[in-house]
Amino acid sequence: MKVPFLDLKAQYESIRKEIGEALDAVLEATAFAGGPFVAKFEEEFAPYCQCKHAVGVGNGTDALWTALVGLGIGPGDEVITAVNTFIATAEAIGLSGAKPVFVDVDETTYNMDCAAFEAAITERTRAVIPVHLYGQMADMDPIVEIARRHGLKAIEDASQAHGAEYDGRRAGSIGDVGCFSFYPGKNLGAYGEAGAVVTDDDELVQKIRMFRDHGQAKKYHHAMIGWNARMDGFQGAVLTVKLGHLNVWTEARRQHAQLYGELLAGIEGVVPPVEASYAKHVYHVYAVRAPRRDALIEFLKERDVFCAIHYPIPLHLQDAYAPLGYKKGAFPVAEKAAEEIVSFPMYPELTHRQIETVVEGVKEFFETPA
Numbered sequence: 199m200k201v202p203f204l205d206l207k208a209q210y211e212s213i214r215k216e217i218g219e220a221l222d223a224v225l226e227a228t229a230f231a232g233g234p235f236v237a238k239f240e241e242e243f244a245p246y247c248q249c250k251h252a253v254g255v256g257n258g259t260d261a262l263w264t265a266l267v268g269l270g271i272g273p274g275d276e277v278i279t280a281v282n283t284f285i286a287t288a289e290a291i292g293l294s295g296a297k298p299v300f301v302d303v304d305e306t307t308y309n310m311d312c313a314a315f316e317a318a319i320t321e322r323t324r325a326v327i328p329v330h331l332y333g334q335m336a337d338m339d340p341i342v343e344i345a346r347r348h349g350l351k352a353i354e355d356a357s358q359a360h361g362a363e364y365d366g367r368r369a370g371s372i373g374d375v376g377c378f379s380f381y382p383g384k385n386l387g388a389y390g391e392a393g394a395v396v397t398d399d400d401e402l403v404q405k406i407r408m409f410r411d412h413g414q415a416k417k418y419h420h421a422m423i424g425w426n427a428r429m430d431g432f433q434g435a436v437l438t439v440k441l442g443h444l445n446v447w448t449e450a451r452r453q454h455a456q457l458y459g460e461l462l463a464g465i466e467g468v469v470p471p472v473e474a475s476y477a478k479h480v481y482h483v484y485a486v487r488a489p490r491r492d493a494l495i496e497f498l499k500e501r502d503v504f505c506a507i508h509y510p511i512p513l514h515l516q517d518a519y520a521p522l523g524y525k526k527g528a529f530p531v532a533e534k535a536a537e538e539i540v541s542f543p544m545y546p547e548l549t550h551r552q553i554e555t556v557v558e559g560v561k562e563f564f565e566t567p568a
C-alpha cells in the first residue's frame with residue numbers, strides 16, 4: 199500500500215463541487231486581484247483566529263514582511279527568531295532591512311527557548327518572531343511577558359498552526375500580530391499562493407492594507423511607498439470554502455496523531471511528538487525522533503512510504519546565512535534534532551490502514567539488525 203507524504207488530490211476530490219462553484223463565481227464577477235472574495239475570506243478568517251482584523255496577502259513571506267514593515271521595523275534593528283524555522287521567517291526579517299538573530303529551541307516542543315530568547319536581546323532588538331512549529335504553539339505567555347518587559351513587538355509566525363490553541367487562545371491572537379501562509383500543503387492551503395496577517399491593532403491593519411496595495415490611501419493617492427502584496431480573488435474564494443472544513447480536518451489530523459502515538463509506543467528509540475499541557479496541537483507535521491533516521495527514511499521509501507525532514511539544516515548553518523558568522527555548535531538542541539527528526543505522512547484524508555502500514559515499516563526497520 200502506497201502512503202504518500204501528502205495527498206492534496208484526495209482533499210480536492212472531497213470538495214470538488216464547492217470549489218468549482220466558488221471558482222465560477224470569481225470568473226463571473228471578474229474579481230481577480232483583491233476584491234470581494236478576498237474581503238469575504240478576511241471577514242471569516244479574523245474571527246476564526248479570535249482577532250479583530252485579517253488582511254489577505256500574496257503568501258506567508260509577504261505576511262511576515264508586511265507585518266514587520268507595518269510595525270516600523272527596518273535597518274539597524276534586530277529581530278529574534280528560532281533557528282529551526284523555514285527560511286521564510288528569516289528572509290522576511292532581512293527584507294525589512296533588519297538583522298535576523300537566531301536562538302535555540304526547547305528539546306520537547308522544538309519551539310523557541312524562552313531563556314535563550316531573553317539572553318539574545320540587545321539594545322537594537324525590536325521584535326521577536328516565535329514560530330509555532332509543526333502545528334504546536336510556542337510558549338506564548340512567557341514570550342509575550344519578556345517582550346513587553348523589553349519593549350519588543352511579538353509577531354507570531356503561525357504558518358504551520360491554523361486553528362492551533364494556547365490555553366484556548368488561537369494562534370495569531372496572542373502577539374501584536376499573527377502571520378499565516380496558505381501555501382497548498384499547509385493545514386489551510388490555497389490552490390496557489392496566499393497568506394494573511396491577523397491583528398487587533400486598528401492602526402497597524404490600516405498600514406498593512408495600504409502597504410499591500412502600493413501604499414494607496416485611495417486609488418492613485420499613495421500615502422507611503424508600498425508594494426504589490428495582494429491576495430488574488432481565486433485564492434480568497436478557495437480559502438473561504440476550505441475554512442468551512444478546517445475544524446473537521448484538524449480533528450482528523452489529531453486522531454491520526456493519536457493512532458500514530460499508540461502504535462509507535464512500543465518501539466524502542468522512537469520518540470513521538472509531545473503535546474504541551476497548554477497546547478492544542480494541529481499536527482501540520484507529525485515529526486518523531488528516531489535513531490538511524492536517514493536509513494529509516496530509505497527503508498520506508500522502498501516500501502512506498504514517503505517521509506520528509508523539517509528541517510535538515512538549521513538556518514545558522516545554511517550557506518545563505520554564512521555572513522551572519524554563526525558556527526556549528528551554536529545551537530546544540532536544534533542541531534541535534536535536525537539529525538534525528540523525521541516527519542511521517544500526515545494529512546486529514548490519511549486512512550488507519552495507511553498509518554498502520556507506516557508503523558509496520560518502522561517496526562520492521564528496527565527489528566532488522568543494522
Ligand SMILES: *Cc1c(COP(=O)(O)O)cnc(C)c1O
Pocket residue numbers: 257258259260283284286287329355357358379380381392393
Ligand atoms: C510556509 C512557511 C512560511 C512561508 O510561507 P509562504 O506562503 O511559502 O511564503 C513561513 N514560515 C513558516 C514557518 C512556514 O512554514
